Amino acid sequence: AVMGRTVVELFYDVVSPYSWLGFEVLCRYQHIWNIDLRFRPAFLGGIMQATGNKPPAMLPKRAEYLLKDVKRMAKYYQVPVHISGDDFKRVLGTGTLEAMRFITAIDMTQPQYVESLSREFWLRFWSQYENTLNSVMFSQAARQAGLSSELAQKILEMTSSSAVKNRLRETTEEAIKYGAFGMPAVVAHFKGEPHLFFGSDRLELLGSVIGEKWLGPVPS
Secondary structure (H helix, E strand, O other), rough: OOOOOOEEEEEEEEOOOHHHHHHHHHHHHHHOOOOEEEEEEEHHHHHHHHHHHHHHHHHHHHHHHHHHHHHHHHHHHOOOOOHHHHHHHHOOOOOOHHHHHHHHHHHHHHHHHHHHHHHHHHHHHHHOOOOOHHHHHHHHHHHHHHOOHHHHHHHHHHHOHHHHHHHHHHHHHHHHHHOOOOOEEEEEEOOOOEEEEEEEEOHHHHHHHHOOOOOOOOOO
């Protein structure tokens, strides 16, 4: 970490629209606050399983509320999340293990692309309604994020390696060790202590804890 900078880790999975909201806000603040933002692609399914958590949308009343909530948040945060009732069913039926392995492989080899690649996955998943999380989609997303076709192909081949699988498992376990039970999980390392913040609506509180000024979700 750069001297005096607060390390802020963002544990996320592209299956989570709230993670996208938190991700975009932290990306905006990484040059305003004195923080060293670290992207930690992890697997939400693993966190849910380990902690006994259930997707909130499985509770009908909560799903109803979530729908309105995400729409309001998307507008307020200026992130193009598009969500409808069917999305919950679609998402619950889509495993993101392969997608998160792909992003992990990029993180291990070409970390400078992690931000744009993750955004590309969210856009496809939560803005353009692409259901197919397959290798064709992965390659397209990677090319859109700035990787060459050769590199994208090489990363694809890496995703099934034990190195990548282990790294994703370790990152997920690390999030759980910090106390995560869902996503996004933001961990700020401040004055020698890790501080966990859950959700995309706790970033104002994060700023307060680390002594930074909150300027709203879209700081100009």
